[in-house]
Amino acid sequence: MSYPFIKALVGVLATVGLYSVLYKENKFYRFFEHVFLGLATGWTIFVLWAEVLKPSWYEKMMGTPSVNGGPATDGQWAYILLLPLGLMAYFVFSKKHNWMSRIPIGIILGLWSGQQVQVWFNTYGPQIKGAMKPILPSAFSSFTVPANASAVDVYPSQALSNLLYIVTLLSVLSYFLFSFEVKNKAIIKFNMLGRYLLMIGFGAIFGSTVMTRFTLLIDRMYFIWIEFFQQQVLGRG
Amino acid sequence: MSIANKLQTLPKTAIYGILILCTSLPLFFQIPLPNNPDQASKDFFREMMTLDASKPVLLSSDWTNSTRGESKGQMKSVLRMFMRRGQKFVLYSTADPQAPQVALDVIAEVNRERIKKNQEPYKRFEDYVVLGFFPNAEAAINGLANDFKATVKGRKDFPVGKEATDVFQSPVLKDVDSIKDFQMVVVVTASKTSNFTVERVYGKTKLAFAVTGVMGPETKVYYQSKQLVGFVNGLKGAFDIEQLMEKGLNVDSSASFRDDTHPAPVEGFKGDDNVGQGTRYFPTLHFAMALMIIMVILGNVGMVLAKKDSSKKELGGR
Numbered sequence: 407m408s409y410p411f412i413k414a415l416v417g418v419l420a421t422v423g424l425y426s427v428l429y430k431e432n433k434f435y436r437f438f439e440h441v442f443l444g445l446a447t448g449w450t451i452f453v454l455w456a457e458v459l460k461p462s463w464y465e466k467m468m469g470t471p472s473v474n475g476g477p478a479t480d481g482q483w484a485y486i487l488l489l490p491l492g493l494m495a496y497f498v499f500s501k502k503h504n505w506m507s508r509i510p511i512g513i514i515l516g517l518w519s520g521q522q523v524q525v526w527f528n529t530y531g532p533q534i535k536g537a538m539k540p541i542l543p544s545a546f547s548s549f550t551v552p553a554n555a556s557a558v559d560v561y562p563s564q565a566l567s568n569l570l571y572i573v574t575l576l577s578v579l580s581y582f583l584f585s586f587e588v589k590n591k592a593i594i595k596f597n598m599l600g601r602y603l604l605m606i607g608f609g610a611i612f613g614s615t616v617m618t619r620f621t622l623l624i625d626r627m628y629f630i631w632i633e634f635f636q637q638q639v640l641g642r643g
Numbered sequence: 644m645s646i647a648n649k650l651q652t653l654p655k656t657a658i659y660g661i662l663i664l665c666t667s668l669p670l671f672f673q674i675p676l677p678n679n680p681d682q683a684s685k686d687f688f689r690e691m692m693t694l695d696a697s698k699p700v701l702l703s704s705d706w707t708n709s710t711r712g713e714s715k716g717q718m719k720s721v722l723r724m725f726m727r728r729g730q731k732f733v734l735y736s737t738a739d740p741q742a743p744q745v746a747l748d749v750i751a752e753v754n755r756e757r758i759k760k761n762q763e764p765y766k767r768f769e770d771y772v773v774l775g776f777f778p779n780a781e782a783a784i785n786g787l788a789n790d791f792k793a794t795v796k797g798r799k800d801f802p803v804g805k806e807a808t809d810v811f812q813s814p815v816l817k818d819v820d821s822i823k824d825f826q827m828v829v830v831v832t833a834s835k836t837s838n839f840t841v842e843r844v845y846g847k848t849k850l851a852f853a854v855t856g857v858m859g860p861e862t863k864v865y866y867q868s869k870q871l872v873g874f875v876n877g878l879k880g881a882f883d884i885e886q887l888m889e890k891g892l893n894v895d896s897s898a899s900f901r902d903d904t905h906p907a908p909v910e911g912f913k914g915d916d917n918v919g920q921g922t923r924y925f926p927t928l929h930f931a932m933a934l935m936i937i938m939v940i941l942g943n944v945g946m947v948l949a950k951k952d953s954s955k956k957e958l959g960g961r
Contacts, residue, residue, distance in 0.1 A: 536868035625712030
């Protein structure tokens, strides 16, 4: 048995083991669940040291020799001060000293809060600008947008789409007017429209989610039947 | 037991059995499907194929084998486009410690395709650099966006046949001081890193995403407000890109592969290895979706019949 065959066989056993929970909870499933968790944890610990703590903290503190003609670096002792600061976070488990964990958490929260104005504008600024759409047509030579259309012209089909967009936007926003009681019948109906449009949106999101889940199952079936059975066992392809 | 009850209590194991058949049998056949690529996929393809090969691209790979069905097809297409065009790229991950290794496995796979065709494999450190994993995605992306050099300082990669070397000695990073020196950031992701990238990087360089179907609706918002230059959505997106790589954009007379908003022709890689997960899985997905629709209809028919039965019984009782 070759190494690729053994590797694929273990993958097939793990896949079948994890899917066996669909029938009922069993030891085969439990075994592979623990193997998976153990592997993921071990890998994470290694990567956190090798790719994060070692280059970003330990080597900066201790210094590094010249490698492949690159510059050697001096160690900077001040990096040691990060260790007690980081360890303070673990005092969250101590009833007596948990106040110490608030120091690193406070620093992180302060840094994060200070950046949120820029983050908010980067995220929503272009979306607010993009929501300003013309709802009146300016070109009538064709109902739909012709191939050589100018970017400034608004054709009737575009205006209609934009109108639908604006109605959806405003009705959905009006649905979230919770600060005061809405008594106007027209606004109540407009709210209701927003609610139905939200439901349509959630339906579309649910549909996408289902498609993703099916794709993941199809991939596992491809692994079992084509990559293992056809390619490794039968030796085709 | 009445038909109404039977329809509403189909055994779970039987449904799973039928689902496994529906997701297995079509994989053994090549089922051609007509396709009309999404505008977002066309934009993604055009942007990728018109990149300046002399300037590097920052590639974020934030997926692992848990979303291999969708993300691997997208990643493979992105790498095929980069390698065939001689595009230098810098790889990093912020979502999961396993992500860099998973990305390296796909790079090795695409390199094996190149070796089979007697093409030069893409060389680590010379053609692409791996920065590795950065924990705390939000802080890491903020660092990369605001002070790329300081965030990456100390990171090492492995040139072929040599020991770990500082990444800034690589020719790929020789003209890079900040994120603005990358002509685009491409994010292949199955997690929130796409949101963090928009929050922190938008306005500094162009952004293009390849996301899972679950993330498609929220990502479309960024595309419509022009925060993204293009995006690939789930398995359909992977299928679109593979088809566009085969047929090109505005190249032949097919209306589906034309983009009137940008009429310049964009050649693909006709006759090359363009097939991937998208083309292989998309027909099978239709069988699974058909099964789900049939089950939903059967369940609803059962519910309506059960309601009728109970109202008849109520009337009979009176």
